Structure formats: C-alpha cells, structure tokens
Amino acid sequence: MSSPSSKHTVFVLGGTGTTGSSVVNGLLEAGKYHVIVGVRSSSLEKPEVSKLRERGVEIRAIELTFPPAELDAALKGVDTVISTTYYTEIDKQVPLADAAKRVGVKRFVPDDWATPCVRGVRKFYDQKGAIQDYVKSIGLGYTFIDVGIWTVLAFPEDKEETEDSFIPSKSHRITGTGNVKNALTHIPDIGKFVAEIIDDERTLNKYVFCWGDEKTQNEIWEIARKAKADASGGPLKAKPVFESEEDVRTKLKNAKDWSIQQIGEEYNWSMYIRGDNNVESAKKPEYGGALDARELYPHIKVSSAEDIAKELYKQ
C-alpha cells in the first residue's frame, strides 16, 4: 500500500454533511486519494466522524475562524481543498482560500454544488460568485462545480399533507407552467463525478456542471404517478399545488432579506420561471461556460429521474 503522502491528498471541509459524504464516498471508492475531512472542534465526537476514521479517513479539526497559522497547519500537505460546508459559511471561505494559497494547494473547489445562474438573480448565487472571484483574484487554482437540484428534492413526498416550504418535495408545488426543464443530480452521484474532476487537468481553472437527468416539473409528476402505480397499483397520495409566477413574486417581496425563505424562493424563481438550471444554460459564457461532466466522463453511470422514482415510491 502506498503511504498517504504519495497519494493525491484531498481535504474535504464539511465531509460529514450531505454533499460532503457523497464526495468522501466517491474519493474513497476511487481508491487513489488520501482523504482528510475537516470538522469543527464541536463535531469531533460525532458518530459520523468515528465512522470516517474507521474507513481510513484522516480527521483534522478546523474552524474557519482559526488564525492563519492554524489554518495553514490544518491544510498542511494538501493538494486539493473541497469545501462542502453549511450554507451559512460561504463568506467565511476567504481565510480558507488564503491559507490554501499560502501552503501551495493546487486546486480549490469552493462551496457551490447548486444550480447555474447569472449574477443579480439570486443573492446566494452572488455570494458564492464573490468567493469564486476571490479565489481567482489570489491566483489559486480552482474548479467550480454545480450539480443542479438534488433529484430527491424535485419529487413530491407521497403524502397528502404539504409543508409550508419552498422545497418542491415538501410543498408539492408546481411553479409557473411546470414545463421548464431542470437539471437534477442524485446525491450519491456527486462524489463519483468529483473523484474524476479533481484528477483531471482539463478541469483546472474551469467550471464543471454535473447532472444526472433533465426534467420539467410536469414530467417529474408523471414519472412519480407511474412509479407509484407500478409499485403498488394505487394512485400517488400527493396532489400538486399550483403557484403562478405572480405568487412567487409576492413570496419574494414578503421574504425577509437573507432569510432561508428568500434564498429558497429565489431558487424557485431562477429554476422554474427563468429556466436557469439546465445544461444548455450552464454551458453559456454568461453562466460561466461550464464543461459538461457527462461529456467528460461518459463511463460514469448516473441515476435517472425514473431510477429515483422507483426507489422513492416502492412499498
């Protein structure tokens, strides 16, 4: 077995989270990386952290508020930094990027993992964009990665009750015409893409778009109904709640600045009204000119919307 230091060393910030777990799984399955997960001191005793240790992952304590010398120590020997941290921590990546630059990290993947857009539409996108600008400005190697919407969030949960949420799986909302195509990725597929992307010179200093399928909301509901009928013979309990473009405008007007509601409704505006979240848009220069991960890595088997519906609606 090669020593950790002879392998490409990857530091995953937030590797205990949803995106981070997928990334860590993908890296471990690839078998060629030394994987370090950066966790907050308060999380060191979490069961997920012990499980990662058991799987051969090195754990390093890190706070984004650490002084520079401690951040440098946390990133010592690291080739690639991948940030998958909580959505409130986006701005705090600046000192992490600075530390990465100081210690000679070759590639920095900031905390994006979402839907393509242009500036001035979603505040959260602009905030992530400011970090991308910063990473470029300090001459740190980078790859920016988006994944569309997680497929499970697009399908309605199979129950009559709805939640007052901006997330389609919870609210059962169909927004606007329901005919706007959206890119979807099954969470476990994210890590499979990442394991390829970070070991590929073609993606250095580029934006990469990962996706598993593209579907409109009306198509999603049809797939859900069929999957439920195939699995149980019965109808879907969930019923669509239709909302107009005007409804979203009103929700946006009433949302508190920087609230999770505002972030969520801006996503819905962008995805279902404007139509930003698809492969064609992602590739446009104004969206960052994404490389298509499916074209780069045609051997990766990704889950389709139908695959996920079969799982979600099985008895």
Ligand SMILES: NC(=O)c1ccc[n+]([C@@H]2O[C@H](COP(=O)([O-])OP(=O)(O)OC[C@H]3O[C@@H](n4cnc5c(N)ncnc54)[C@H](OP(=O)(O)O)[C@@H]3O)[C@@H](O)[C@H]2O)c1
């Ligand atoms: N494409 C989509 O549909 C979609 C959906 C949701 C999120 N996202 C994006 O994916 C990225 C990662 O989000 P995620 O949902 O995967 O992350 P998450 O699971 O919510 O959190 C990731 C990790 O962040 C760390 N963390 C740091 N500060 C924290 C805090 N104040 N509260 C809680 N955890 C904190 C925790 O790790 P430790 O405790 O180990 O330190 C946690 O496990 C974000 O950029 C988000 O916008 C995309």
